[in-house]
Amino acid sequence: MLINADFLCRAELATEHYQWVPSPQSGVERVMLDRVGAEKARATSIVRYALESNFPHHLHPGGEEILVLSGTFSADSSDYPAGWYLRNPPTSGHQPYSHEGAVIFVKLWQMTADEIHHVAIDTNDAVNWQVQGGRDICHLYSDAREQVSLQRINAGEVLFADKITGGAELLVIEGALIEAERNYQRGGWIRLPVDAASEIVAGVNGATVYLKTGHLS
Structure with missing residues (x-):
């Protein structure tokens, strides 16, 4: 399959x-x-x-x-x-x-x-979160191949500032993400290939996102 x-x-x-x-x-x-x-x-x-x-x-x-x-x-x-x-x-x-x-x-x-x-x-435990680059991040796993985290994105904030060199995968946990005319509510899933460019931003109430990067390189 x-x-x-x-x-x-x-x-x-x-x-x-x-x-x-x-x-x-x-x-x-x-x-x-x-x-x-x-x-x-x-x-x-x-x-x-x-x-x-x-x-x-x-x-x-x-x-x-x-x-x-x-x-x-x-x-x-x-x-x-x-x-x-x-x-x-x-x-x-x-x-x-x-x-x-x-x-x-x-x-x-x-x-x-x-x-x-x-x-x-437990991502509900505040001790597992830290502020990094002005964004709340809960680091879940990292090695030479991939980085996995939950991230809280403020309303209107761009998710990726640069090209996605190693590819990325994301799942909307709370709130919404917007890209052009598309709206991804809670449960929306996106996989972006290596070196993809993206203009995904958080919706009016912000978003919490599961994010994995690097694993598609």
Whole structure:
């Protein structure tokens, strides 16, 4: 299966165009944002867990990155309410479930083999935020290949001041982003290729954005 599989091209999906499709597990649906492969794929998705839904224990040979968007996502014996960011390194495994239901942003098979540490960050905790260049930023992960953060963008502020040398991917967490005549509300997703130019700005109420850069170079 190939969905937005040419990473030299821009890809995007506004929330109003979501198409929820069933996963192999009852009670779990997903919106496929990009995908290369069948069920075991390099994939970026929005995943929705119904009340009392679960997946059996499984491994993630290529690693897994998760941002909890709503509800409470659980794995093994740990609960992660909305706002938690998780990285499960290659070869790790877990049994995910949700008692109350949850929506999560998930990236699979997108880590290098030398990433070995689990990451769990509560982005609701003010101690994890800092002011950098006049912008509130919550740093989530960084290595030589990619940088991941949540960023709060003021109303009318340009998201990218320069060309995006290593490519970028973003998901609107709160507020809205505007580009020309297009408006991306909460849940809107954009992937910009290497050296793309962008005039994306925050809407009238600002925006909080998940931002990953460098990973497409």
